[in-house]
Amino acid sequence: MAAITPRQRAGWATANFVVIALALIPVLWLVSLSFKTPTAVLDPSFIPSQWTWGNYSGILTSSQFLRPLANSIGIGIISTLIAVILASMAAYAVARLRFPGKSVLIGMALLIAMFPLIALVTPLFTIERALGLFNTWPGLIIPYVAFGLPLGIYTLSAFFREIPWELEKAAKVDGASPFQAFVKVIAPLAAPGMVTTAILVFLACWNDFLLAISFTSTISSRTAPAAMQYFSGGSVFTIPTGPIAAAAVVITIPIIIFVLFFQRRIVAGLTSGAVKG
Amino acid sequence: MAEIVLEHITKRFPDGSLAVNDFNLEIADGEFVILVGPSGCGKSTTLNMIAGLEDITSGELRIGGQVVNTKSPKDRDIAMVFQSYALYPHMTVRENMGFALKLAKTPQATINQKVEEAARILDLEQLLDRRPANLSGGQRQRVAMGRAIVRDPAAFLMDEPLSNLDAKLRVQTRTEVSRLQKRLGTTMVYVTHDQTEALTLGDRVAVMRTGVLQQAASPKELYDRPVNLFVAGFIGSPAMNFLAGTLEDGMLRTTLGDIRLSDRMRREVERSGTGRDVIVGLRPENFEDAALVPRTTARTGSPSMPPSTSTSPWAPTCSSTSRTGASAA
Numbered sequence: 213m214a215a216i217t218p219r220q221r222a223g224w225a226t227a228n229f230v231v232i233a234l235a236l237i238p239v240l241w242l243v244s245l246s247f248k249t250p251t252a253v254l255d256p257s258f259i260p261s262q263w264t265w266g267n268y269s270g271i272l273t274s275s276q277f278l279r280p281l282a283n284s285i286g287i288g289i290i291s292t293l294i295a296v297i298l299a300s301m302a303a304y305a306v307a308r309l310r311f312p313g314k315s316v317l318i319g320m321a322l323l324i325a326m327f328p329l330i331a332l333v334t335p336l337f338t339i340e341r342a343l344g345l346f347n348t349w350p351g352l353i354i355p356y357v358a359f360g361l362p363l364g365i366y367t368l369s370a371f372f373r374e375i376p377w378e379l380e381k382a383a384k385v386d387g388a389s390p391f392q393a394f395v396k397v398i399a400p401l402a403a404p405g406m407v408t409t410a411i412l413v414f415l416a417c418w419n420d421f422l423l424a425i426s427f428t429s430t431i432s433s434r435t436a437p438a439a440m441q442y443f444s445g446g447s448v449f450t451i452p453t454g455p456i457a458a459a460a461v462v463i464t465i466p467i468i469i470f471v472l473f474f475q476r477r478i479v480a481g482l483t484s485g486a487v488k489g
Numbered sequence: 490m491a492e493i494v495l496e497h498i499t500k501r502f503p504d505g506s507l508a509v510n511d512f513n514l515e516i517a518d519g520e521f522v523i524l525v526g527p528s529g530c531g532k533s534t535t536l537n538m539i540a541g542l543e544d545i546t547s548g549e550l551r552i553g554g555q556v557v558n559t560k561s562p563k564d565r566d567i568a569m570v571f572q573s574y575a576l577y578p579h580m581t582v583r584e585n586m587g588f589a590l591k592l593a594k595t596p597q598a599t600i601n602q603k604v605e606e607a608a609r610i611l612d613l614e615q616l617l618d619r620r621p622a623n624l625s626g627g628q629r630q631r632v633a634m635g636r637a638i639v640r641d642p643a644a645f646l647m648d649e650p651l652s653n654l655d656a657k658l659r660v661q662t663r664t665e666v667s668r669l670q671k672r673l674g675t676t677m678v679y680v681t682h683d684q685t686e687a688l689t690l691g692d693r694v695a696v697m698r699t700g701v702l703q704q705a706a707s708p709k710e711l712y713d714r715p716v717n718l719f720v721a722g723f724i725g726s727p728a729m730n731f732l733a734g735t736l737e738d739g740m741l742r743t744t745l746g747d748i749r750l751s752d753r754m755r756r757e758v759e760r761s762g763t764g765r766d767v768i769v770g771l772r773p774e775n776f777e778d779a780a781l782v783p784r785t786t787a788r789t790g791s792p793s794m795p796p797s798t799s800t801s802p803w804a805p806t807c808s809s810t811s812r813t814g815a816s817a818a
Contacts, residue, residue, distance in 0.1 A: 379577060382575035383577075384541075385541075385563075386640075401579060
């Protein structure tokens, strides 16, 4: 490869800057808003003239935000766990076994992934009301698992296909039952794939607004993105811009930590050395 | 320690193709048997059926006197070495070798002792805490062997265990495998497509072609008395020469000259009761320069042929019938 000329370097720097700025400016604006006092919200300057922690202390002491935040974490983690466990078993079958109805299963999974969610909200709402799931944790967990599964099955079956089949044969000859072979040999090797899938499913649950706002009515099960909608200002006529911005920043932080923490595991190629090459 | 008996073993894949057809072989306790043949001849499929990794379509497989057709691999007490080694990349060498014992709920102290013993035999002691990714090809191969011997199984199955090694290491490891088998005295079934490996390692070699066992015999027997044209052409490097010839009055007339048949050969040819046209197989090493051979041993300008072994006349019809009718010798 030829050496990079200063001109090329400048070109790349500009391109990178534009892309990053486009992505980050709204986020930074949000951070800026979250530190502004209620009266300064309409102040167009980027750096707040007067810094305040008031928005944060306000939302972090209010059960109107803390309870939904706990709901978000709980519902997100439970949905992710269930979805990844079910998806890894299904993906394993898709990748390894030949069984009747396999193509139907893959087709259905794709169909669910493609289906416009908003078209399902009204029927699901009726069903949840009838089953008594409305405004409960399971009322959100079940649809989250259902919509997370197709994604999980697709990403995980790609990972399972990468794992040499001979490893599994070796485990069987070594005396492992199919379940032991899966748990002790295949699953550890597919761990990077499972973590990737878990992150994707968790993000989908954590960021969901549509189902959260539709299937909840009180803070007992409302998640954080939905709860922000119900923040109230100082009076009926004030828009709670500051607290909403602060809440948005607070719910973004776990995602950043999550991705940074698991990034290395996703990248690490655990399978190297399994076979020749 | 156990004998392995394959009786009329047949494997038909779901798509209808016949991979192994009516395979019969008895492998004695402690015997080292090689399955050899060109690729796609069903030798690996046969090995996988013995291991329990492939279902047997029909026939009976017995290990140590017990019918194991429907038993899962873990209940067959066999160990297998794979061509790709199939080491568990997330485990250290020690964990790899002890995995089977751990699954069998062996006490940790016993596992350690057995793993260390196997490591000593295979010269792996320095590598016990490394992972497969940090080993060379030869070391990985030895770990794969170690994983098999740690278990002290009834039989070893090896699926082309040396084909991923470079030529020099392959020869070296070949002698190690042979020594190991003699030392342990465990029944071993070894699959290879390399006839040098087959002839140097095995007590007995089973030659397969398109799913059919052609001949199972000692390397010397295979070399000297192949039962059909395929075995004759497959075994030996450089390969045997084939010439068309005719039989007339106890003389074999070929394009190379006339050859007088020994009494033993003539009897065999007459007993097979076939026509006058035959195919003559000549091993390259039996050609000699007439100028260098004393007149008494050189016979009438024809290629030198010790009467005992090196020529085997066939009638063309004979070879095709013996191929389909091949059975365990």
